[in-house]
Amino acid sequence: MRSLLRCLLAVYLLVHGAAWAHKPSDSYLKLDVEGATITGQWDIALRDLDVALGLDGNQDGAITWGEVRAKHSAIASYAFSRLTLGPANAPCVPVVAAQLIDNHSDGAYAVLQFTATCAAPPPALDIGYRLFAEIDPSHRGLLKLSAMGFSSTAILVADATSRLLPLLAPSKPAQFAEYLKEGVLHIWKGFDHILFLLALLLPAVLVRSRVPGEFWTAAPTFRAAFIDVVKIVTAFTLAHSITLSLAVLGIISLPSRLVESAIAASVVLAALNNVRPLVFGMRWAIAFLFGLVHGFGFASVLSGLGLPQDSLVLALVAFNVGVELGQLAIVAVFLPVAYVMRGTRFYQRFVMVGGSLAVAAIAVLWLLERVFNLALLPELGT
Amino acid sequence: MGNGSVLRWIMVAGVAMIAQVAFAAPFVPADDAQVLERLPLRAADYNRELDRLKAATNAAPRDVNAATALADAYYRIARAEGDPRYLGYAQAALKPWWSDVEAPTPVLVARAAILQSDHHFDRALADLDRALAREPRHGRALLVRATVLTVQGKYAQARAECPKLYGVAPELYVAVCVATVDSLTGKAAPATASLQRAMSNAGVTPEARAWAASTLGEIAARRGDPLAEAQFRAALAADPRDLYTIGVYGDWLLDHKRPADVIALVRNDARVDGLLLRLALAQAAAGQSEAKATIEILRSRYAASRARGDTVHRREEARFALWLANDPATALRLASENWMVQREPADLRVLAEAAAATGDTAAKSTVRQWLADTGLEYPAVAALVAPRAQGGK
Numbered sequence: 106m107r108s109l110l111r112c113l114l115a116v117y118l119l120v121h122g123a124a125w126a127h128k129p130s131d132s133y134l135k136l137d138v139e140g141a142t143i144t145g146q147w148d149i150a151l152r153d154l155d156v157a158l159g160l161d162g163n164q165d166g167a168i169t170w171g172e173v174r175a176k177h178s179a180i181a182s183y184a185f186s187r188l189t190l191g192p193a194n195a196p197c198v199p200v201v202a203a204q205l206i207d208n209h210s211d212g213a214y215a216v217l218q219f220t221a222t223c224a225a226p227p228p229a230l231d232i233g234y235r236l237f238a239e240i241d242p243s244h245r246g247l248l249k250l251s252a253m254g255f256s257s258t259a260i261l262v263a264d265a266t267s268r269l270l271p272l273l274a275p276s277k278p279a280q281f282a283e284y285l286k287e288g289v290l291h292i293w294k295g296f297d298h299i300l301f302l303l304a305l306l307l308p309a310v311l312v313r314s315r316v317p318g319e320f321w322t323a324a325p326t327f328r329a330a331f332i333d334v335v336k337i338v339t340a341f342t343l344a345h346s347i348t349l350s351l352a353v354l355g356i357i358s359l360p361s362r363l364v365e366s367a368i369a370a371s372v373v374l375a376a377l378n379n380v381r382p383l384v385f386g387m388r389w390a391i392a393f394l395f396g397l398v399h400g401f402g403f404a405s406v407l408s409g410l411g412l413p414q415d416s417l418v419l420a421l422v423a424f425n426v427g428v429e430l431g432q433l434a435i436v437a438v439f440l441p442v443a444y445v446m447r448g449t450r451f452y453q454r455f456v457m458v459g460g461s462l463a464v465a466a467i468a469v470l471w472l473l474e475r476v477f478n479l480a481l482l483p484e485l486g487t
Numbered sequence: 488m489g490n491g492s493v494l495r496w497i498m499v500a501g502v503a504m505i506a507q508v509a510f511a512a513p514f515v516p517a518d519d520a521q522v523l524e525r526l527p528l529r530a531a532d533y534n535r536e537l538d539r540l541k542a543a544t545n546a547a548p549r550d551v552n553a554a555t556a557l558a559d560a561y562y563r564i565a566r567a568e569g570d571p572r573y574l575g576y577a578q579a580a581l582k583p584w585w586s587d588v589e590a591p592t593p594v595l596v597a598r599a600a601i602l603q604s605d606h607h608f609d610r611a612l613a614d615l616d617r618a619l620a621r622e623p624r625h626g627r628a629l630l631v632r633a634t635v636l637t638v639q640g641k642y643a644q645a646r647a648e649c650p651k652l653y654g655v656a657p658e659l660y661v662a663v664c665v666a667t668v669d670s671l672t673g674k675a676a677p678a679t680a681s682l683q684r685a686m687s688n689a690g691v692t693p694e695a696r697a698w699a700a701s702t703l704g705e706i707a708a709r710r711g712d713p714l715a716e717a718q719f720r721a722a723l724a725a726d727p728r729d730l731y732t733i734g735v736y737g738d739w740l741l742d743h744k745r746p747a748d749v750i751a752l753v754r755n756d757a758r759v760d761g762l763l764l765r766l767a768l769a770q771a772a773a774g775q776s777e778a779k780a781t782i783e784i785l786r787s788r789y790a791a792s793r794a795r796g797d798t799v800h801r802r803e804e805a806r807f808a809l810w811l812a813n814d815p816a817t818a819l820r821l822a823s824e825n826w827m828v829q830r831e832p833a834d835l836r837v838l839a840e841a842a843a844a845t846g847d848t849a850a851k852s853t854v855r856q857w858l859a860d861t862g863l864e865y866p867a868v869a870a871l872v873a874p875r876a877q878g879g880k
Binding site: 128146148151155166169170206207211216218239241243244245 | 512514516518521522523524525526527568570571572575578579582585605760787788790791792794797
C-alpha cells in the first residue's frame with residue numbers, strides 16, 4: 106500500500122510539481138489559415154500575464170480562476186494589441202471565441218481561442234509579435250502555422266518588425282513525399298485494413314483439404330501460394346484505388362458511419378471464412394468486393410488531411426502509392442513466415458482458426474461500435 | 488517482475504492515463520475559487536526592494552544607475568532562484584541601451600553578466616573588454632571576465648586577470664580566482680593549501696565563505712579526496728540555498744552511491760532543471776518507481792527548451808541521454824557540441840563518459856589531449872579515456 110501511495114505521489118508530482126518548473130517564458134500560438142479566415146489558439150502563461158496585468162488580485166501568491174475571469178477582457182486586449190496578423194494596412198480582425206485554461210510543463214496558461222477575419226485570403230501571412238516585449242525580451246512565441254493541410258513552425262521574437270511567413274504549400278516533391286508517408290502510415294496504423302488483408306492472406310499458403318473434417322492443408326509449392334497472394338493483393342488494390350479516386354474527386358460520396366461499419370463487417374466475414382470456409386479459391390473476389398468499401402475509408406482519411414486543390418491528383422496518387430507500399434511491406438513479412446510454417450499444426454489450427462476467431466471478435470466489437478456509435482475498444486482502427 | 492510490481496505498474500499507468508486525459512486539453516475550471524497557479528513564493532521576499540528600484544527607474548527612465556541597479560537585482564534573483572525568467576526581466580531593465588555597443592560602463596558589465604548566463608560567452612567578453620578599456624580596475628568586470636575565460640578553458644588569460652583583482656575585490660575572491668585556475672592546470676595541492684589559508688582570515692562574508700568552500704570541495708572531489716564532503720557541507724552551512732553547491736555536492740553523493748542523501752538534498756529545489764536532473768539520477772540509482780515520472784518531466788523540459796531554440800541545457804541533457812534515456816549516441820553529440828562552447832571539468836567529464844559509452848576514439852583523444860595540455864588532475868576522467876579503458880561509469 107505504501108508503494109502504491111508513492112506511485113500516486115509520483116504521478117501527482119508529474120502533473121502538479123511541473124507547476125514549479127523554472128523555464129524561460131514562452132507562449133504557444135497555433136494558427137490555421139483557411140481562405141480569409143484564421144482560426145487560432147494562443148496559450149500564454151498566467152505567471153507572465155500576472156507580471157503584465159497583476160492577475161493576483163488579493164496578492165496571496167495564488168491565482169484563482171475567479172481572478173483570471175475578472176481580467177478576461179484585459180487579457181484579450183493586452184494580448185491582441187501585441188499581435189498583428191495580416192498586412193499592416195489591412196490587418197485581420199481577431200474575435201475571441203473562448204478563454205480557457207491549460208497546463209503546460211511549467212504551469213498554468215490562459216488559452217485564448219479566436220477567429221481572425223482578413224479582408225482577402227492572404228497569400229502569405231504577416232505576423233507582428235510584440236508580446237511582453239517591454240517586460241521580458243527573452244520571451245518567445247512558438248508558432249505552429251497550418252494552411253492547406255501543411256504545417257510549419259517558427260520561433261517569434263518580440264520586436265518591432267513583422268515577419269512574412271509563406272503559406273504556399275511546399276514543393277511538389279515534398280508534397281508527394283508527405284502524402285506517400287501518410288499513405289504508408291495509414292495502412293500500418295489502421296488496424297482494420299491490416300486485419301482484413303491478413304484474414305484473406307492467412308489461407309494463401311494452404312489449399313482445400315481432401316480429408317473429411319479438415320478444411321485446409323499445406324500448399325504444395327511456393328509458386329501456388331505466391332500467385333494466390335498476388336491475386337488477392339491486386340484485387341484489393343484495384344478496388345480501393347477505384348473508390349478512393351471516385352470519392353476524392355467528389356463523384357461518389359457515402360456517409361462515413363456506413364463505410365466504417367461495412368469495413369468492420371468485411372473483417373468479420375473474411376475472418377469467419379477461414380474458420381468455416383464458404384469461399385476457397387475465389388478469395389480475390391472478396392478482396393475486390395470489400396476493397397471497394399475500404400477505398401471509401403481511405404478517402405475520408407485523405408480528405409481529413411486537408412487536400413491542396415491545385416494538386417489534388419498528385420496527393421491522390423502519392424497517398425495511394427503509399428498505401429500500396431505499406432501493404433507490400435506487410436505481405437513481404439507475412440508470406441515467407443507463413444509459408445515456412447504452413448505445414449505445422451500450430452499454423453493450421455492455432456493461427457488459422459484461433460487467430461481468425463480473435464480477429465473476428467475484435468471486428469464484431471468494431472462493428473457494434475460503429476453501427477451504434479459506442480466506444481468499446483481503445484482507439485485503434487480508423 | 489512479481490505480481491505486486493505488475494499490479495503497481497498497471498495502477499501507475501492507469502492513474503497517469505487519467506491524469507493525461509484530465510490535463511491534456513484546455514478546460515474551463517468549474518469553480519472560481521480553484522487555484523490555477525502559485526506564484527514563486529520566494530519572489531515575495533524580493534518585492535519590496537524591486538518595487539523601490541522599479542519606482543526609481545520609472546521616475547528616471549534614462550538613469551543608468553537606477554537601471555543597472557534594477558537589472559542587477561533581477562540578475563541576483565535569477566541566480567539565487569535558478570529562474571531564467573528573471574534574466575529576461577534584467578534584460579528589459581537595460582532596454583534603452585541593450586543594443587548599444589558603446590553603452591555606459593555599468594550597463595556593459597551588467598549586460599555581460601546576463602549574456603554569460605545565457606552562454607553567450609564571446610559577446611560577454613566583448614562587453615567586458617570595452618568596459619575594462621575604459622576602467623581597467625573595475626572589480627566586477629575583472630571577476631566576470633576571469634570566470635568566463637575559465638569556463639571557456641582559456642586558463643592563461645584567466646590567470647592573468649586574478650592579480651588585477653587586488654584592492655578592487657574582497658581578498659578571498661582573489662584567492663578563489665587563483666585557486667580555481669591553478670587547480671585546473673596541475674597545481675591542485677598548492678591551490679588547496681593557499682585557499683584554505685585565505686579562508687582562515689577574519690572578515691569573510693557568508694557568501695564568500697560559501698564560494699571558497701564550494702571551490703575547495705570541487706577540487707577535492709576531482710582528486711578523489713574524501714574531504715570534499717566536509718567542504719560542501721561547510722559551503723551549505725554558510726549559504727544553505729546556494730544552488731550551485733547543491734548541484735556539485737549532489738554529484739559527489741551520486742558518485743559515492745548515496746542516492747538517498749541526494750534526494751533529501753535536492754527535493755525542495757526540483758523546479759531548477761539542473762537539480763531535477765540530480766533527483767532523477769538519484770531516484771533511478773535507488774531503484775525508485777518515481778524515477779519514471781521525473782524522467783518524463785525532464786524530457787518535456789528539454790523539449791520545451793529546444794522548441795525555443797535554446798542550447799543552455801546541453802551539458803545536462805547529455806547526462807540525461809547517457810544515464811537516463813539510454814541513448815549514448817545522442818549523449819556524445821550533445822557533449823561534443825557543448826564542449827565547443829564550455830570547457831569546465833563537468834563538461835569534460837560528460838564528454839569522457841559519452842566517449843567511453845560509445846567507444847568513440849576521436850572524442851576519447853579530445854579528452855586525453857585536454858588532460859595532457861592543461862595538466863588537469865581528474866583521475867576518474869583519465870580512467871574513462873585511458874587507451875585500453877572499457878565501458879562507462
